[in-house]
Amino acid sequence: MDEKDCPNSEHSTELEHLCSKAAGRPRSESARQAILVAADYLLARDGYGGVTMEAIAVTAGVSKATLYRWWPNKSAVLMEAFVAANGTCCAGPDTGDVGADMLRRMRGMTAAFAGAMGVTISGMIAEALADQEAAAVFRAQYLAPRRAEAVDALTRARKRGQIRAGADLEVAVDALYGAVYFRLLTGHGPLIPEFADALVETLLSGLREK
Amino acid sequence: MDEKDCPNSEHSTELEHLCSKAAGRPRSESARQAILVAADYLLARDGYGGVTMEAIAVTAGVSKATLYRWWPNKSAVLMEAFVAANGTCCAGPDTGDVGADMLRRMRGMTAAFAGAMGVTISGMIAEALADQEAAAVFRAQYLAPRRAEAVDALTRARKRGQIRAGADLEVAVDALYGAVYFRLLTGHGPLIPEFADALVETLLSGLREK
Amino acid sequence: MDEKDCPNSEHSTELEHLCSKAAGRPRSESARQAILVAADYLLARDGYGGVTMEAIAVTAGVSKATLYRWWPNKSAVLMEAFVAANGTCCAGPDTGDVGADMLRRMRGMTAAFAGAMGVTISGMIAEALADQEAAAVFRAQYLAPRRAEAVDALTRARKRGQIRAGADLEVAVDALYGAVYFRLLTGHGPLIPEFADALVETLLSGLREK
Amino acid sequence: MDEKDCPNSEHSTELEHLCSKAAGRPRSESARQAILVAADYLLARDGYGGVTMEAIAVTAGVSKATLYRWWPNKSAVLMEAFVAANGTCCAGPDTGDVGADMLRRMRGMTAAFAGAMGVTISGMIAEALADQEAAAVFRAQYLAPRRAEAVDALTRARKRGQIRAGADLEVAVDALYGAVYFRLLTGHGPLIPEFADALVETLLSGLREK
DNA sequence: TGATAACCGAGACGGTACGTCCCGTCTTGGG
DNA sequence: CCCAAGACGGGACGTACCGTCTCGGTTATCA
Numbered sequence: 001m002d003e004k005d006c007p008n009s010e011h012s013t014e015l016e017h018l019c020s021k022a023a024g025r026p027r028s029e030s031a032r033q034a035i036l037v038a039a040d041y042l043l044a045r046d047g048y049g050g051v052t053m054e055a056i057a058v059t060a061g062v063s064k065a066t067l068y069r070w071w072p073n074k075s076a077v078l079m080e081a082f083v084a085a086n087g088t089c090c091a092g093p094d095t096g097d098v099g100a101d102m103l104r105r106m107r108g109m110t111a112a113f114a115g116a117m118g119v120t121i122s123g124m125i126a127e128a129l130a131d132q133e134a135a136a137v138f139r140a141q142y143l144a145p146r147r148a149e150a151v152d153a154l155t156r157a158r159k160r161g162q163i164r165a166g167a168d169l170e171v172a173v174d175a176l177y178g179a180v181y182f183r184l185l186t187g188h189g190p191l192i193p194e195f196a197d198a199l200v201e202t203l204l205s206g207l208r209e210k
Numbered sequence: 211m212d213e214k215d216c217p218n219s220e221h222s223t224e225l226e227h228l229c230s231k232a233a234g235r236p237r238s239e240s241a242r243q244a245i246l247v248a249a250d251y252l253l254a255r256d257g258y259g260g261v262t263m264e265a266i267a268v269t270a271g272v273s274k275a276t277l278y279r280w281w282p283n284k285s286a287v288l289m290e291a292f293v294a295a296n297g298t299c300c301a302g303p304d305t306g307d308v309g310a311d312m313l314r315r316m317r318g319m320t321a322a323f324a325g326a327m328g329v330t331i332s333g334m335i336a337e338a339l340a341d342q343e344a345a346a347v348f349r350a351q352y353l354a355p356r357r358a359e360a361v362d363a364l365t366r367a368r369k370r371g372q373i374r375a376g377a378d379l380e381v382a383v384d385a386l387y388g389a390v391y392f393r394l395l396t397g398h399g400p401l402i403p404e405f406a407d408a409l410v411e412t413l414l415s416g417l418r419e420k
Numbered sequence: 421m422d423e424k425d426c427p428n429s430e431h432s433t434e435l436e437h438l439c440s441k442a443a444g445r446p447r448s449e450s451a452r453q454a455i456l457v458a459a460d461y462l463l464a465r466d467g468y469g470g471v472t473m474e475a476i477a478v479t480a481g482v483s484k485a486t487l488y489r490w491w492p493n494k495s496a497v498l499m500e501a502f503v504a505a506n507g508t509c510c511a512g513p514d515t516g517d518v519g520a521d522m523l524r525r526m527r528g529m530t531a532a533f534a535g536a537m538g539v540t541i542s543g544m545i546a547e548a549l550a551d552q553e554a555a556a557v558f559r560a561q562y563l564a565p566r567r568a569e570a571v572d573a574l575t576r577a578r579k580r581g582q583i584r585a586g587a588d589l590e591v592a593v594d595a596l597y598g599a600v601y602f603r604l605l606t607g608h609g610p611l612i613p614e615f616a617d618a619l620v621e622t623l624l625s626g627l628r629e630k
Numbered sequence: 631m632d633e634k635d636c637p638n639s640e641h642s643t644e645l646e647h648l649c650s651k652a653a654g655r656p657r658s659e660s661a662r663q664a665i666l667v668a669a670d671y672l673l674a675r676d677g678y679g680g681v682t683m684e685a686i687a688v689t690a691g692v693s694k695a696t697l698y699r700w701w702p703n704k705s706a707v708l709m710e711a712f713v714a715a716n717g718t719c720c721a722g723p724d725t726g727d728v729g730a731d732m733l734r735r736m737r738g739m740t741a742a743f744a745g746a747m748g749v750t751i752s753g754m755i756a757e758a759l760a761d762q763e764a765a766a767v768f769r770a771q772y773l774a775p776r777r778a779e780a781v782d783a784l785t786r787a788r789k790r791g792q793i794r795a796g797a798d799l800e801v802a803v804d805a806l807y808g809a810v811y812f813r814l815l816t817g818h819g820p821l822i823p824e825f826a827d828a829l830v831e832t833l834l835s836g837l838r839e840k
Numbered sequence: 841t842g843a844t845a846a847c848c849g850a851g852a853c854g855g856t857a858c859g860t861c862c863c864g865t866c867t868t869g870g871g
Numbered sequence: 872c873c874c875a876a877g878a879c880g881g882g883a884c885g886t887a888c889c890g891t892c893t894c895g896g897t898t899a900t901c902a
Binding site: 235237271274276 | 872873874875876877
């Protein structure tokens with residue numbers, strides 16, 4: 001929210017007092033970490049609906065007041081815990097073969113979503129659907145990096161001439177990722193490697209008869 | 211659950227007592243309708259999380275016990291109300307031009323999801339994510355007919371030679387619909403007609419440079 | 421608060437429906453009794469400050485919601501429990517000797533206040549001091565009957581000619597009872613029989629030298 | 631608690647280091663005064679239960695730690711603030727007419743208790759009822775001087791022959807003061823001058839018919 | 841003239857009770 | 872057997888205050 005860090009403070013000597021070093025006892029970083037770890041653990045164990053603020057507090061060895069001091073409600077805690085645990089986005093190498101790279105990407109995604117990760121992320125999306133604030137965090141911290149990474153890969157492939165010039169890559173990524181999320185959320189079809197294969201093939205080749 | 215209807219009861223006279231015509235007062239159909247209407251109204255007004263069984267009962271002029279007599283829990287009532295209000299699936303004409311037909315379909319869908327329908331369906335999916343029973347109803351009553359209709363349309367086009375023989379139409383529909391749901395659920399991009407246009411074009415033409 | 425009983429209902433036949441018999445599940449009398457018993461028990465065991473709504477609910481085998489359905493807060497429950505347990509006011513016989521009767525009364529009172537009753541009643545007064553509502557209940561249900569009984573006894577004695585005509589008996593009772601409460605509340609002197617004796621003697625004889 | 635003053639330190643030169651003149655920054659007297667003033671103000675404004683340590687600290691421009699450094703808990707602060715503000719006991723002149731003097735005393739007391747002072751002192755007593763420590767302070771600092779003063783006045787009158795020899799003056803003062811406190815605490819009757827008049831008259835003349 | 845030690849503000853912390861809300865079940869009387 | 876009304880047990884929520892703690896910074900006195 002507000003800017004608290006002090007950039008380049010090593011260079012400023014006479015202005016140091018302006019950087020009002022936040023009087024009072026500083027926030028306990030260990031408590032923060034314990035809370036996020038506990039929330040992530042409970043999220044995986046009990047599912048979104050099963051997690052309780054009380055349980056997070058007890059598991060983290062923290063008072064409920066501390067939870068509410070730093071997060072406005074349950075969804076905020078869980079969302080931050082989720083992105084803290086799953087925020088990093090492993091890009092993977094660019095082999096030069098856009099089809100193979102994309103296939104690897106989608107296979108990894110379907111495999112992850114088919115496992116424990118699937119129920120967790122379902123819960124997070126369900127929460128994002130009901131809480132604007134949580135949705136923003138989820139988008140910015142989790143979704144955006146992954147989409148950007150995929151769009152980048154396609155853009156590089158287009159520069160290499162592997163993808164036709166006019167293609168809307170943003171939309172293409174929506175179609176690829178959307179299909180997987182669609183199956184995850186609605187469960188109408190299995191999240192198996194063959195699905196990933198067919199999806200990539202469909203997007204690359206298109207439906208129209210030449 | 212239990213079998214209540216009494217087939218051919220008009221022919222059996224001496225066995226009438228066996229076919230226990232549900233002695234006592236029959237279920238009030240007006241109450242059922244009032245409940246579904248109230249649930250749908252509240253769902254649109256307050257969103258899934260904001261709806262209360264108490265509120266449904268009061269709005270419908272019905273007692274809470276009546277709700278629980280016929281539905282096992284909140285999500286069951288809301289899901290049935292939702293499919294009752296949005297269950298019918300308007301197929302639309304098959305003009306012979308698969309691109310135009312698909313475009314019409316996706317434009318209608320994006321327009322609907324961009325409006326009040328969007329928050330309602332978000333809520334239903336959120337619930338489906340947490341309740342297996344509700345998920346099954348949602349899939350069977352709402353999702354399946356729409357997917358089937360779209361797959362059918364593509365299949366007819368393939369028979370007409372407009373779509374290449376090897377295409378996996380199930381996966382193609384997942385990609386089309388999934389992209390729209392993806393934007394609805396995560397809100398990372400707008401649900402505008404241009405999105406529908408680009409989506410159909412991407413799917414039909416594919417990404418690969420020929 | 422509102423009038424719910426139906427006086428003379430045995431005489432009205434055609435107006436019976438007006439006496440709207442309180443539709444819905446009636447209040448559980450057993451729960452009410454259990455609550456009052458539990459509250460009284462905890463009050464004696466833990467003192468006013470030590471009693472918890474949670475504890476009352478658990479001890480009574482009742483949900484916290486039921487407590488708050490019928491009483492607005494802790495002090496209301498405890499006050500009602502207190503007067504339910506200590507409400508009845510044993511008058512004692514009128515022997516014809518006002519001095520002896522009054523002495524018996526004050527000795528009983530000091531003895532009671534010197535024991536466990538003392539801490540309980542201290543707590544109730546402390547609460548009454550902080551809660552107007554509780555104060556009204558305490559006055560009307562506990563204090564008033566006792567004062568009235570004492571004033572009546574003095575009035576009868578005055579009619580018998582044992583007490584001078586001009587004496588303000590209300591004020592006299594305040595002085596008698598007030599002295600005992602004063603010692604209870606401030607603890608500056610012991611609540612022993614001799615104190616009761618001296619008090620009655622002082623009030624009867626007065627201070628002035630004749 | 632611990633002995634901090636250093637009597638006769640001006641005479642001891644070689645032992646000065648034993649009487650460690652509390653090295654370091656001394657206690658801030660201004661903070662102490664600000665706290666007591668703030669506590670007294672809040673006590674009058676919000677009543678005992680409404681006062682918060684946090685509020686005292688903020689109002690006094692002092693940290694909560696400073697409060698707890700010098701007082702063990704809330705009641706200790708408020709009690710000290712109360713006696714600091716109301717500790718001095720104005721004796722009033724001894725006119726030689728015990729009746730008139732006592733009347734003046736009781737009228738002043740009823741008038742004070744009928745005003746803002748009433749709620750404050752109620753709160754202090756309520757607290758004293760729940761906290762042994764606070765009770766001792768209240769008795770010793772507030773109550774005792776006033777009782778002693780009244781007993782002294784009566785004793786002088788007895789020496790003058792205005793009060794009969796056998797009267798128990800301690801008990802008489804309890805009856806006088808107790809009656810006023812009784813009305814204050816239970817609120818069953820008004821604290822008006824006429825009450826003071828009747829009270830003094832009752833105590834002086836007694837109830838018994840001669 | 842520092843050094844030292846206790847002071848001070850700010851405010852985060854664990855803990856505990858509060859009072860509210862909703863769920864899904866039940867118990868009435870009446871149709 | 873159904874229905875409206877509404878009380879019930881259960882349990883999570885978010886708030887408030889208590890009394891403790893840990894920071895950085897501030898003064899008096901002692902060395």
